[in-house]
Amino acid sequence: MEDAKRKLQSVLVSCAEFYTRLVAELHALDQHLQSGLQKPGTERQAAIRFSLHMCLVALGDTARYTQKVSPSSQSRRGHHHDWSIAQQFYQRALEFLPSNGKVYNQLALLAISQRQVLTSVYLYARSLACERPFSSRENFVHAVHRGKATNAALRIRCRSIAEVQTHVAALFLSCLDIVLTGIEQDRWHTTTDVTLSGLKYFLGACTSTLLARKQLDLASIQKGLDQIVCLLIFALHHVLESAT
Structure with missing residues (x-):
């Protein structure tokens, strides 16, 4: 088994x-x-950029597989993989071909x-x-189902804004799960x-934190709200398509 892992690492x-x-x-x-310097050919340049896209996807896959079989990930439980290299390759690939859902x-x-x-869930919707x-x-659908709030967690019991944000996301996914399934x-x-009440509570907590001049991760909050809005639009299209 160890010999096979070493060979796989060598291949990667x-x-x-x-x-x-x-x-x-x-x-x-x-x-x-x-x-x-050379007269650009539209078809040729498009082919080159497509090849760049596919190579960067392959590098992302390779980096992802490498993390899974790395010695450190096998040596102890609870090891946190570093997915940043794979993520960077995938994001670079999208610069050349943003229309590839894969x-x-x-x-x-x-x-x-x-x-x-x-x-x-947002990225699956994009795909x-x-x-x-x-x-x-x-x-x-599986990601939505996994992320939804359990019946016992339909009340805000969180302390930090980050916890409230995570909980509101789970409540939103509970609504989305009902729409999809x-x-x-x-x-x-x-x-x-409950979801709307949670969102109101969350936005109120954010406002209070800002007024108190306390530190707030605005980038994370904006990202989460943007994703919810995009998923709402996606769900609306799903409902309209199902009705026709």
């Missing part, structure tokens, strides 16, 4: 080296075409690994809403009322 290192060299060569060629799916996998439930969607609807529709009004 070779893959990373190969794709890194290829990305450097493709990037240099892309820059050369853009500089005007990349959002891969980013959603990383978000799940980091227990960022709302972010994973489905792309021009080139990735068929991850089952993953999307049609299950527990009898709980719809109760769940939405």
Whole structure:
């Protein structure tokens, strides 16, 4: 077993080296075409940028697999993987082809690994809403179901704003779960009322913190609210499509 792991690690290192060299060569060629030193051919340049995109996705996958089989991850329980390298490669890939839903799916996998439930649901939705969607609807619904609040957690019992934000996200996912699955529709009004109350409590706590000139992670709050708004739009389209 250990021998197989070592061989796999060796293969992953070779893959990373190969794709890194290829990305450097493709990037240099892309820059050369853009500089005007050579008459740019639209089709050729598009092909180069698509190749760059695919190579960066491959590097992201390689980095993700490397973390899973790294010696440190096997040596002790509770080890926290470093997914930042894989995440950077996927995000760079999107710069060349933002319409590829598969990349959002891969980013959603990383978000799940980091227990960022709302972010994973948002990214799965992005993967489905792309021009080139990735068929991850089952993953999307499963992530929503996993993230929803339990029946025993329908009251705000949190102390910090970060805890309240996490709880409001879980309540929102409970509403989204009902919309997507049609299950527990009898709980719809109760769940939405609690969610709206939780959101009001959360925004009030944020306002009080700002007025008291205390530190507040505005970037995280904005990100979470943006994701909720985008998911609301996605859910609305789902309802409209189901009705036709």
